[in-house]
Amino acid sequence: MYKSFHCRTSRLLYLLCASFLLLTLSCTGVLASHGQEQPEKTGILLVAFGTSVPEAQVAFKNIDSMVKKAFPGIPVQWAYTSHIIRHKLAKQGQILLSPAQAMAKMADEGFTDVAVQSLHTIPGEEFHAMFGTTRAFQKMPNGIPHIAVGQPLLSSAADMSAAADALLANVPKERKPYEAVVFMGHGTPHPANVYYPGMQYYFSLKDPNVFVGTVEGSPTLDDVIKTLKARKIKKAYVMPFMSVAGDHARNDMAGDEPDSWKSVLTKAGIECVPVLKGTAEMDNVASIWIDHLKTAMQQLKH
Numbered sequence: 096m097y098k099s100f101h102c103r104t105s106r107l108l109y110l111l112c113a114s115f116l117l118l119t120l121s122c123t124g125v126l127a128s129h130g131q132e133q134p135e136k137t138g139i140l141l142v143a144f145g146t147s148v149p150e151a152q153v154a155f156k157n158i159d160s161m162v163k164k165a166f167p168g169i170p171v172q173w174a175y176t177s178h179i180i181r182h183k184l185a186k187q188g189q190i191l192l193s194p195a196q197a198m199a200k201m202a203d204e205g206f207t208d209v210a211v212q213s214l215h216t217i218p219g220e221e222f223h224a225m226f227g228t229t230r231a232f233q234k235m236p237n238g239i240p241h242i243a244v245g246q247p248l249l250s251s252a253a254d255m256s257a258a259a260d261a262l263l264a265n266v267p268k269e270r271k272p273y274e275a276v277v278f279m280g281h282g283t284p285h286p287a288n289v290y291y292p293g294m295q296y297y298f299s300l301k302d303p304n305v306f307v308g309t310v311e312g313s314p315t316l317d318d319v320i321k322t323l324k325a326r327k328i329k330k331a332y333v334m335p336f337m338s339v340a341g342d343h344a345r346n347d348m349a350g351d352e353p354d355s356w357k358s359v360l361t362k363a364g365i366e367c368v369p370v371l372k373g374t375a376e377m378d379n380v381a382s383i384w385i386d387h388l389k390t391a392m393q394q395l396k397h
Contacts, residue, residue: 145175146341154375245391278336282312339373
């Protein structure tokens with residue numbers, strides 16, 4: 096009887112152990128099938144503030160072409176950080192994704208490595224919000240395992256010096272040394288506004304009659320006009336210090352309204368020559384963004 100009981104107990108323990116082993120292997124197999132490494136798939140996401148001005152799209156088309164030439168065969172997608180511009184374009188039937196929507200789409204499409212390149216000018220509010228949003232996808236279940244974010248146009252002293260050289264190379268050739276060049280930046284209450292006076296320093300080293308003003312920060316247009324008057328400068332070429340020659344450039348800078356930069360400068364006795372060309376239209380400026388993207392791509396490999 097004891098032997099029979101012992102045998103039955105042994106068989107029961109065997110069956111329990113076997114069942115447990117099969118269950119463990121089954122679960123391990125399921126987990127392995129879900130957790131197995133995805134095939135490597137690399138992509139690029141270009142993120143800009145955006146523009147709703149059709150004529151300004153030439154700037155984005157130019158940098159899109161440059162990126163595809165620098166990274167042949169790698170898919171390139173776009174996102175706009177501006178909700179207002181995305182909403183406006185959606186009403187016109189043109190759907191642009193936010194950074195979060197674009198990253199979710201790329202995750203769903205199986206991208207494992209994504210280099211996100213900011214096309215902002217400075218590392219301000221828009222850049223930092225985008226940075227946090229896109230990097231969050233690296234920690235999400237079924238997200239994107241490897242993400243690197245390329246810096247905006249200006250992120251170092253070397254960037255500012257290079258940008259100053261590149262922008263000066265795009266000043267109209269007919270401009271005389273005693274005439275001014277005024278670059279219109281957007282400006283921001285964010286601490287990153289410091290890059291604009293920083294750029295003023297680098298411009299001053301290279302050309303004493305080149306100035307930076309901003310729409311919503313400092314230096315202001317009034318600051319620039321005071322210096323122009325003090326130097327008795329009578330003519331100024333005004334250029335956007337923005338990736339596109341969009342609404343700010345066409346209205347706030349070159350418009351006919353009384354408060355446009357052209358009108359204010361003219362009223363101050365300074366002839367104004369607007370130049371409607373975004374910085375992303377300029378290959379030598381766009382090359383700085385491309386260099387930052389190359390750095391981001393290299394970070395994906397580490």
